[in-house]
Amino acid sequence: MSLYRYQIERAVFFRVPGIKKINSIESGLGRITLFIGDENGNATKEIIDLAGQVVEKNRPLGTQVIIEPFCNSPFPNKGLYELPEHIKRAHIFSATHSDIEFVVKSCIPNCVYFDLITVRGGVINVYIADKNFEADKEMIEKAKSILKELFPSDISISVYKFEEKMLDSIEERRKNFFIQTSRFDVLDYEDDHIRDIAKRDEERFGDTLGKLINGEIKYTSIIDNRLPKGGTIYVDPFITEQQLSILLTLYSKVFYPILPDKNNSYKALNSLPIDLVLALARKGKLIPIFKNPLHKYKPSTVRKFLEDKDINVILPRQLDGLTILTLANQFPFWKTFRENPQVAAEVSYNVSLINKKLLEKNPTQTLLVNALTETTDIHIQVAEAGEAWFMDKGHIAAGNITAGGAVQSLISYLRNKLSSEVSDTIFIESHMYSMQLSIARALGAVFYPSIVHNEKILNLVSHLHAGSDTNLLVPKIDEMGVVLKNLKIICPENVSILDYIDVxxxxxxxxxxxxxxxxxxxxxxxxxxxxxxxxxxxxxxxxxxxxxxxxxxxxxxxxxxxxxxxxxxxxxxxxxxxxxxxxxxxxxxxxxxxxxxxxxxxxxxxxxxxxxxxxxxxxxxxxxxx
Structure with a gap:
């Protein structure tokens, strides 16, 4: 039951101030007793009540949590629970189906196939196998040991060999899985060479993730090639050749995210021809980025870039690492919260007091109160479970953490006053722009979106990101195009963009x-x-x-x-x-x-x-x- 205890203890320790001592025990069927107290092991009614509120919001479904003063703990010499090192390396924080799969595959490297089925309440069957659909006794026993550390003792867990005939069911579930994860899974890769590159990219990212969140690492530890300084621009994948020629007239290098082309996911959308992207990359004018996991691209596309010694590519987890490091430098208190969770608890408690006073003085300040509460909690979540969050979401998480999160909190409060179409549009666009601007900032570039549905949302997010005195956006490309055209500085129609940039x-x-x-x-x-x-x-x-x-x-x-x-x-x-x-x-x-x-x-x-x-x-x- 270690994962449940770990989750509950940290939720309370990061949000309830005045706790010097904390531990917990499994105290019955589906029940955990949490012990909290000051340096003497005592806990006031106020602290017990506040801890109860936090537990109610964060406890795993179906788990009962009893809170008592620490002086009642049967293990007074034990402190905050830490996960075993082999489980900690998997960077998970909950017991969802996908998280359990990642833990098992992380701890048993030759495990390729996995499935988990809840037979009935309190009874779980797990199926595992290697690439040949084999599972020896040692493999099964190791899986049992890992699973017992994760689930309560009253849950019966059986482990069996995964049969080949079970493939259809897991493939269907993986295909319909709504929230796609950025985590590496050997099953996603058909090409052995690309799989090995993706695995190394994942391992390097996972090994440095804690230091990234703390801002204790340099970007040269994330990416092998030096990033250009100044005069660069980050674009979206839907930019046209004409727009690109204008930008290359004004910027020395363009960071270009390659559009995933496997399964024709974006067939209806236009992007630059791959041959042009390759040619510009060889000239050093364009830096290709694989934003999505490599299995989202055709193997032939990935190989064209990775096997060309004249092209420097940014891999998915390298982009994630650069983005997280930039966020960590932007929010240096993450490290303080992680090293001393009670500082986070004090901040959380004081924000709740400020909110209470705001509402007492002016009940119409609910919008501000809601934004303060949710923004504070997002940063506490990063400190509390950042590794799991970033392993799952990568750079996408930046959309929630930065300006996109602030806009989301405002929209969630106004949801009853806006149509779902309007609120969903604002939320999606603010999240997308916030993520893109965070990436641009991580690359040391400005951002140019080729498609803007709502310019007001884009400008709002940009100002929330950088402040009123700094602009991460470039001037409108139609204005720049007018100037260049009238100055007769534009790529002639009969000249290729490759010849044009040479001058x-x-x-x-x-x-x-x-x-x-x-x-x-x-x-x-x-x-x-x-x-x-x-x-x-x-x-x-x-x-x-x-x-x-x-x-x-x-x-x-x-x-x-x-x-x-x-x-x-x-x-x-x-x-x-x-x-x-x-x-x-x-x-x-x-x-x-x-x-x-x-x-x-x-x-x-x-x-x-x-x-x-x-x-x-x-x-x-x-x-x-x-």
Missing amino acids: LNDFEVKKLRNIITEIVNQSSGSHEKLLEQVEVVNNEIRKWNKSRGRFIQENLDILGLGLEIALLPTGLTVPPLTTSFVGIILKTLLGERIEDIEDRIYAKIGGVSPAALRVQRIRSNIQKLE
Whole structure:
């Protein structure tokens, strides 16, 4: 009965303050006695009553829990119950069918097939077998031992060999299982090579999960390849090639989640051609992400990416790890709660007192009270059972923990005042946007959603995520497209996107992004103002083309020449004006900074802005492609 005791003790210890001593015993058929108390083993009526309320919300169905002062415990030297290490490694927190399956398979590595059937009340039959549908005596006895540690002693458990004829029933149940888990299961994989990769990805994630939640690990322990810093964007899988060409004009790299293609799950939805994704990934302009477990993709699709040495891929559990670590850094009190559950209990209790006072002063504050209560409890759940939660949900959990959870608590209170269609739509969209923004933040990128059903929800979630002074979203792509098109910086129709991106280096992309963003921001959402701002730049480009500055730029190395003239007193001779030796060396050593200085010098000569000069240079390079 260890799992039930573990679950109840932690629920109380994380939510009831003033507890210094706690343990429990199995005290009869379906009954647990919980002992709690202060340093002397005593417990006031208030603490007993509060513990009773917590137990009622968290006890396993069909289990009776009696609460007594710790001084009545028959084991005064025992404290908070800890699960055996082999069960703890499975990262479960409840006794559901799927959780029991994961525990057994985790503790018995050669167990492939599993089923659990409740014959009648208090009687359970379990069936296990290896890949050859065999189960020797040792395997069955080990399964019995594990199951006895999980269930109450009054439940009769029998373990039998899983027969091949039972396959149809478990496959049907797995197919109809509503809440899909992110956990690894050997049965999900047909390809041995991909199965081994997925298993290693899972094991690495599981081994570091506790440290991830505590924020005690660096991202380099999660992912082998370094993440690019700055100038990156995370998109959804439904982005079009035209949208992608615009974004690659303004961002050095695009994080792209590959759409699951097994069983034609998303056949009706459009995504980028795999060959294009592969080609862009080889060029380092696109970083593919397998968001879903690898068994959700065709083996041929996975192999194309994983077996190409020129492509860096982010695996499912690597993405989960990056997201959780970012959340842990965002909520550093998780570690405090986990190391000292009574701190979490104090917070929970004080929030309930604040809520009570709020309602006494103003009964209309129910909405705020509801949000405070649910948000606090979500974070306590992470501290209490984070490993189980993240093993099941991975990065999807971010939708509940961050802004999506806050919106959910508000909507759950307003559910009676809104139609189910409206409330469900708000909940689903806020959860989705919150999850996507959390991923973008974990990758150090901004987020661009190609499909937005409700812009107000997206903006609300974005502001809840980052605050009013920071924006994790990019300007609207139609606005950026208008600017680029009118500046004639856009992929020509007769040119492939692969050839187009070759004329843009990362420095130019960064400069251009700043220019376009400033133009969009200055327009304040007005299409007319947007076109006016674009025309200002175009007029400057026309002015530049007629000025002496253009001739000087094309024929002289101003920066190198100026420095060489300065060096004349040292005895150096001046080379031909168009091939400045010092200029070549400086550009090699300083690169981008020299280009920036040159832009300012030439712009000054031509009487135009550096932005116009940069746009003109990029436009000229694109025109050479046509």
